[in-house]
Amino acid sequence: MSRPTSLIVLSLSASLVAAAPAAADTQKQSEVSQARLKADVETLVGFGTRHTLSSQTDPKRGIGAARRWAEAQFRASSKACGNCLEVVTPETMTSGARIPEPVRLVDVVAIQRGTERPNEVVIVQGHIDSRVTDVMDATSDAPGANDDGSGTALVLEAARVLSQRKFPTTIVYAVLSGEEQGLFGGKLLADYAKQQGWTVKAVLNNDIVGGSCGSDGYCDDTHVRVFSEGPRADATEKTRAAARRFGGENDSPGRNISRYVAGLAGGVQDDLSVRQIWRADRMGRGGDQLPFLELGYPAVRFTVAVEDYDHQHQDLRTQDGVTYGDTVSEMDFPYLAKVTRLNVAALAALASAPMPPAPLADAAVKTWTDVTWKPVPGAVAYNVWRRATDATEWEAEPVVAHTSETGAKLDGLRGDDWILGVSAIAADGSESPVAAAVPGGAFEPLAALP
The missing domain is CATH 2.60.40.10 (Immunoglobulins)
Known part of the structure; x- marks a missing residue:
């Protein structure tokens, strides 16, 4: 590991001491609750489907009920910290290839303002919507436990933990809609960040972060993958030409956030390391970090070390002796807790640090x-x-x-x-x-x- 590893861990410890001087253990990893993460995922699954085109008015089933529940969780965390979170719900009317008729799209966002430089922002996010095999099926049960109940639960837990502390810069906790229909929730929040004039230091997108075994039986609960772009999505012809001549293909801000998080991981816990994946996302696929990259905001994606395709984007069924569907029973909650701790530590470190220079x-x-x-x-x-x-x-x-x-x-x-x-x-x-x-x-x- 490089020298930044130890410096980042020391910086994290110092920042948490400053933020919570009464704490004997500055990292307070025990604050992340595996039981709460599991309960939150079970609650999300209990909404039946969270498809973007499902009911927005049913009190118990559909995307509307799920969003309102997430908003209530943020408000409860805010009450517990003396109303330190500002809860907002950016929305827009959206249509697209997977949204044939315009639909109301809403993100649920909690803002923890920094005490010194509130315009500097680090964002943690996951998407609340779910799907089955047919991406247009808005009525069948779509549990979405791992994709992306895991990321949503992580965001809610990060808000519960970190809202008890104070940081010089702002943390934004975001539950996004519309990912499965075309990354619409990520675009909505990226546009909102631009409208607010935020200086975005980093975006940590968590999508499928709660499982440790693949559909082929291969398991890995000791790594989490962090995806980062190489050439920048917002590069101009001038920038691309300069990078071809002078270098820069491997030094986007996202790539250096990836290095930063990888260096931090060993100081958080000894049984989870970062596997850096030097791609903006998985092959042939996408996530809500991409709209931020297109606007020039540094962003990375956290996802499991190995994906289980039998329990992702699948109708609930048993076929040829194989069970399919994204259910709670296929989750690894100790693993989700580890990924949550790493996110919490990274958010605390980034929210405590200045912006990187522009050398x-x-x-x-x-x-x-x-x-x-x-x-x-x-x-x-x-x-x-x-x-x-x-x-x-x-x-x-x-x-x-x-x-x-x-x-x-x-x-x-x-x-x-x-x-x-x-x-x-x-x-x-x-x-x-x-x-x-x-x-x-x-x-x-x-x-x-x-």
Whole structure:
């Protein structure tokens, strides 16, 4: 593991001490309740179907009842923290290939405002809608336990746990609709973030995070996959041309969030590691992180190490001795609790840290490299990192450590051979992900850059 691993864990501990000084155990992993996660998934399954085109008015069955229940859970968490959560329900009328007639689409969102820089936002999300084999079947039972009752329960649990603490920047907890019909809930929230003028630091999309065995019997409960894009979805022709010449294919903000979360995992628990998948999503498929990437917001997807296709997007049935359907009985709740703890830790670390800088590296026709960046709000110091162009991770030690300057001259470092990056450090030691000094490496939409 690279040096950022230990720094991030130390930063997390420092930030949680600052946020909850009465806590003897700063990470408080026991706060994540496996029993609550299971109960929440069972409640979601109890709505029968949560298909986007199902009833919005039935008090017990359908997407409307499920959304209202999720909203009530957020409001209960808010009451428990002295009304620290602002609950909003962005909505729109939507139609598309899988929505033949316009339908009212609603996301349920809880906002925990930061105490210092409330416009800096980290988002955790999962989708509440479900489906069976026929994506247009809005009436059959569609339990959606793992896809994505697991992600919805994770978001609700993260809100319960983290709303008891305070952070300098904002955490947004989002339960999305319309994913199975075309990622509409993700687009709705991404557009809402843009309308609010949020500076989005990271989006953690959790979709299918509650199982550990595949349909072929292969099991893995010690890894979670984190998907991240390579070339940026919002890249301009200018950015793409610059990346082809000077590098950047492996240093999107999402890719460096993936490295950050992977480095954090070992300090959270010793039986769950991140398997970084360097794709924006699974082959031939998609998730609600994609609309954020298209707007230039850093986003990654968490999903199980191995998917079970017999118990995903399937009618409830037994056929040739095989049971099908996304039911609670196929879930692994100890595994879901582990993934939830990792998300909680990542959210706490990101919400405590400053934004990553937007560094520039200049090494043309000289035997040294100059790295420069602008001051970052909330940062008191910066680390400068390097890795060889064919290396996957940043080196174990920064080449410049804890500098209060906004630039560094790296004597003898011939920049052609290296990728350089910079992280920002808060007064309590909380450290941001590394932003790479390459075309498209900055953690902001490319449309906002000059």
